[in-house]
Amino acid sequence: MTGAAEPLVAGTPLLVVENLVAGYEPGVPIVRGASISVGRGEIVVVLGPNGAGKSSFIKAIAGLVPVSAGTVRLDGDDITNVPAHRLVRRGLAFVPQTENIFPLMSIEDNLKVAGGVLPKALIAPRIAAMYALFPDLVERRRTAAGNLSGGQRQMLAVARALMVDPKLLVLDEPSAGLSPKFVSTVFEMLSAVRRTGVTILLVEQNAKAALAIGDRAYVLVEGRDAHEGAAADLWNDPAVAELYLGQRHARPAEGGER
Numbered sequence: 001m002t003g004a005a006e007p008l009v010a011g012t013p014l015l016v017v018e019n020l021v022a023g024y025e026p027g028v029p030i031v032r033g034a035s036i037s038v039g040r041g042e043i044v045v046v047l048g049p050n051g052a053g054k055s056s057f058i059k060a061i062a063g064l065v066p067v068s069a070g071t072v073r074l075d076g077d078d079i080t081n082v083p084a085h086r087l088v089r090r091g092l093a094f095v096p097q098t099e100n101i102f103p104l105m106s107i108e109d110n111l112k113v114a115g116g117v118l119p120k121a122l123i124a125p126r127i128a129a130m131y132a133l134f135p136d137l138v139e140r141r142r143t144a145a146g147n148l149s150g151g152q153r154q155m156l157a158v159a160r161a162l163m164v165d166p167k168l169l170v171l172d173e174p175s176a177g178l179s180p181k182f183v184s185t186v187f188e189m190l191s192a193v194r195r196t197g198v199t200i201l202l203v204e205q206n207a208k209a210a211l212a213i214g215d216r217a218y219v220l221v222e223g224r225d226a227h228e229g230a231a232a233d234l235w236n237d238p239a240v241a242e243l244y245l246g247q248r249h250a251r252p253a254e255g256g257e258r
């Protein structure tokens with residue numbers, strides 16, 4: 001899809017990215033004109049082959065890769081090229097694929113540090129809110145984060161991002177490197193986070209699991225958004241599934257799976 005991203009949901013989208021061009025070196029664009037929109041309360045998934053530029057794309061949205069053309073608007077504000085540390089206050093929290101927790105610190109200290117930008121009086125109540133949302137973390141609050149299971153680590157990484165009560169949570173491959181059991185834990189957790197009113201944009205390799213919790217998805221190919229649609233429709237589109245999702249699709253008639 002080219003041109004302005006058209007929201008499929010009612011109201012103004014929370015995030016509107018138009019014709020984004022971004023890369024690591026001048027004159028070498030990795031993201032080459034990508035447009036997406038994310039409606040309030042949606043889970044939107046960005047899929048695509050390895051090296052398509054998915055990480056670069058969301059890092060550019062999150063202020064971590066320089067944008068040379070196009071715009072990123074969050075809740076109507078132009079946040080193009082606003083650095084990541086400033087975006088936290090504007091309501092965008094980014095969870096990187098790796099190194100998203102401090103392994104030697106306790107779970108509680110990880111949350112405290114993540115809440116460092118909050119007024120002091122808000123930190124403890126916010127940690128309590130995270131423990132209510134992620135009960136697994138309470139029991140292990142004094143444990144070094146490096147001792148957590150893969151799934152619990154991702155839970156902590158998400159809890160850290162949620163400390164500042166963002167409008168938009170952006171995640172780079174939250175299920176990467178996890179065993180199948182933890183993959184479902186992570187996606188169930190993201191569904192629970194969405195139910196608290198947080199809008200979610202995520203990049204995933206695990207197309208099936210991501211489309212199962214997502215509302216809409218985009219397929220990024222060579223730095224451009226090549227397909228867009230309802231999550232279920234994309235999964236059931238044979239051309240998209242076989243070309244870009246790297247997995248054979250399951251037809252609804254053959255067990256209702258998507």
Ligand SMILES: Nc1ncnc2c1ncn2[C@@H]1O[C@H](COP(=O)(O)OP(=O)(O)O)[C@@H](O)[C@H]1O
Nearest residue numbers: 024025030048049050051052053054055056057
């Ligand atoms: N830090 C970097 N510096 C230079 N090039 C990079 C960097 N990170 C990624 N790239 C390049 O950007 C392209 C897209 O990578 P990436 O955004 O990681 O894709 P994906 O997440 O879809 O696998 C690749 O060709 C990769 O080599």
Ligand SMILES: [Mg+2]
Nearest residue numbers: 054055056173
């Ligand atoms: Mg990537």
